[in-house]
Amino acid sequence: MLYHASAKQGLKYLEPRVSTHEKAYVYAISSRVTAACFGAAKDDFDLLMDEEDGITRLSECRPGALEGIYGGKSCSLYSVSEEGFRSGLTGWDAEQVCDHAVPVIREERIEDLYAFLTDAAERGECVIHRYSEDEEYQAMLREELGERIRDFGLTEEQVRQDERLRRIFAD
Helix, strand or coil: CEEEEECCCCCCEECCEECCCCCEEEEEECCHHHHHCCCCCCCCCCEEEEEECCEEEEEECCCCHHHHHHCCCCEEEEEECCCCCEECCCCCCCEEEECCCEECCEEEEECCHHHHHHHHHHCCCEEEECCCCCHHHHHHHHHHHHHHHHHHCCCHHHHHHCHHHHHHCCC
């Protein structure tokens, strides 16, 4: 079983959409918790997300990012069959894609994504790293966000204009 989150309710099929990979795909993930993280709009510089041994790992890039992104936001978490999905095409091992429409098997409504994620953390299904000024945490953010800055081709001026990045990369 794979999962896909959407703000849209009542979908019977998931249709391929063009995203950052410039190809039309249906995106899905084997972890309910990780998939739910895509149920609200977020920015690649607000929250780091990964999955390790089936456990979702979230790291805030700014104070209060998790609650700001997910607090009070709802979504539908759709279950789909693994048939037709492939991994290794997007650069993130947890992510699988399919190039054609897939039927929805089940829809689960999540009323508050922040509550869902904090509950998942209490059950050990998710690790939440709150923003910290600790030097080790800041070094991790500089490394991870520095990669994203290079990948997205941001200029020094763009970094200086973004308050979130200015906080981490202040000279």
